[in-house]
Structure formats: C-alpha cells, structure tokens
Amino acid sequence: MKVQVTELETREVTELETREVTVTRYILTEKVFDLKECPDWAQYAAVDEDGTAYFYMRPPSLSGHGYTCTDDKSYCIRIGTGYSLFDATDWWNSLIERPKKVLEVTMSDIEKKYGCKVKLVREE
DSSP, X not given: OOBOGGGSOEEEXXXXXXXXXXXXXXXXXXXXXXXXXXXXXOOEEEEXXXXXXXXXXXXXXXXXXXXXXXXXXXXXXXXSSSSSOBOOTTGGGOOEEOOOXXXXXXXXXXXXXXXXXXXXXXXX
C-alpha cells in the first residue's frame, strides 16, 4: 500500500537555532519505502544533518554534513517536497535499508514454470 509523506510518524523537536520553537518532524522508518514517490530502484534512505532525507540506489557514504552517492552509476532523490522535513537528531545513524520482500511460491507456480507435476519427497 502506497502512503503519503504526511502519513509517516512524527516527533516534536525543539530547534535551538529558531529560539527554541518546537516543530514537528517526520521520523525516518522503513515506512518511507511505501511512499508513492519511492522509486523501485531505491534500496536505502537516510537523513542529512539539516533534516533533508533522500532515497539511494546503493549504500551512500557519510560525508561532511550528510550522505552522498558512492559512485556515478548510483541514483538518489530527495524524499518529500521540502527541506528539513525529517528529525535529524541522530542523522549520522539514520541510514536504513529497504526491507527484503519474501517471495511466496506455490506448488502450482512451480508446476506451471516447469510444465510437469512436482512431488515433494522427504527422506528419513
């Protein structure tokens, strides 16, 4: 099920630079991979120091104030339409990987693929 950014969990964060104003920030969890805007190629997500989060094709490298793509063949795009949307409290540990999908295969699927009946044999 695809979700909107506004459906992600949030946390109240006090920002000292804005005279201790409390603001709402999204929490980067595996649910971001269910966002409508999440591309199929996105395997990782991380938040930079300023609270901007990105999807990454390959594991990004920690560099300065955020994460960067590791090579020229890797893609990354910003999550959401604005900057500083995510809680950056522990940004340097924010890197998450897309959960692996479990492939469910039935006997019927195997029979269709190989064009013959399949029999399970258990040896004792």
